[in-house]
Amino acid sequence: MDTRSRASSDWGTPTDDEPVAIRTTGLTKRYGKDVLAVDDLDLTVYEGEIFGFLGPNGAGKSTTIDVIMDYVRPSAGSATVLGFDAQTETREIHERVGILPDGYGLYERLTGRKHLEYAIALKRSDDAVDDLLDRVGLDAAAADRVVGGYSKGMMQRLALAIALVGDPQLLILDEPSSGLDPNGVRLVREIARDHANRGKTVFFSSHILSQVEAVCDRVAILNRGRLVAIDSIDGLRDALGTGSTITLTVDAVPDSLTLVEIAGVSDVVVDGRIIRVSVDDAPAKVDVIDRIRDDGASILDVTIEESSLEDLFSAYTGDVPPRGNDAEADR
């Protein structure tokens, strides 16, 4: 399947006169001679959406965010944020954006509360520290301890609170769920949704599709520095077909297995008395069952699985992404 063609699709894309939160034009970042971290990226994120920025580790997501935040300078192309140039109008951007950066650190000797007071002073906002703590689920006792004794999850919550200082117009979250337990992961989603409900934009990067599918209006998939798809999640699903897997247990696998001839069947794998059939097209499911009977086998059991978003993801990126809890292992 030609996934590249979907990149230009207009599935779920708002019309062009909407205010733009982030726009990159021909954005390229090269490290040294050999590493092309971001390759000619054109991306537009509109105000008010929750935008998922997906791709395997090393795809260039963090580098793109680094350019947007002026942590690094692009080799070619440009980026604008809320209409400001990322390189020349950095202050204007940073006054309006909150970021949970990738690979961030905190001050071990400072308490959580001091961190927030510092961020509030630097952003000249009037947030109440306790409200911020409340939003990210850090209790006051923890906030009065120094960060050196925090767990990864507590640090992540504190960093998230720092990102929320000043109620930013655009919230950029780079792998916000790493280090968080399931409650924390749900919290990140609630914060994102809550932020969008107030008319703000959320740019949410992750290498785990299931963490963004529930909240994102649109997603972009990045692989090896290139944009391979940009669409709504439903749009992506449609682009790849229904994508079900039928698992059939039979008394004996027929010698002449003709399943592959059925329109809509994309793959057949036989493992002992179990036959796994990948189907792109819904009506083909019944055809598969009929055909296998015609071929002379008795069906003992049938299960049908709809494709997971992880399968979808790997179809676009060509890699098998880590699932849920495994994600921690490779950080």
Add this chain to the structure above:
Amino acid sequence: MTRAPLWLTIARKEFADALRSRMIWGIVVIIAVMTSLSASISLLVPDVEGGAEMAIGGASQFAGLLVPIMALIAAYLAIAGELESGSLKVILGLPPSRGEVLFGKFLGRSGVVAIGLALGFVVSGVVTAVLYGGLPVGAFVGTTLLTVLLGVSFVGIGIGISAVTATRSRAMTLAITAYLGLTLLWDLAPTVVHLLVTGEMPGGVVPAWLLLIQGVSPTGAYNALVQRLLLGSGTAVEARIGGSAPSYLDPAVFLGILFAWAVVPLLVGYSKFRQADLS
């Protein structure tokens, strides 16, 4: 909500960190103890002609060696440490620019070093006054101020080093190199130049330009200024060069050199840091 400039907010935080980590008290104690000891040496050694000026001079000799290393330690990780830990990404994700971060850190850590040195000198001033039955206030205050300026110069050098390096270990290598080069090796420079120019070792009376070379390093400029302050230009300069001092040995020149050592490394550091990729 106060609307203090961002660099001032950063400087205040740096200062508060130094109080919290007790770094400032370390500076006070080390300076107080070492300068008090060296101020009292002339009393402990018999047959040494000693007055309170000599005592201050002894303290300044020690400070000339000690202050650079303390100021470098206070400054060399300012940027590099935060870059390595990732906290720089959090700060630079907020409104402050790189220049404001650099300047705020320079200011905050200069304040730490300056106040630590001044407090340490106050202690040794009291010790000197008790031991010698009096204190030449002008000479003492002048030496204290010059020592503070020396400290600030090395904070500038340390912050500059920190801004051009990406890792802690590299920053440390450069800081050690700067210390050895500017404080210890530089003492050899005038001798080597003299040997190259005249073919012999410097004798009792030296050419005037030798004193300038000696005073080009921050520690050299500091020593030249302190000597001038304590001994007067007759003993400190004219007796050594056997004639009247040329204008390039004016104290203002050495003051300028000390200031330049604070500012130039900072500007060089900034020009590199401004362009750097922080990942």
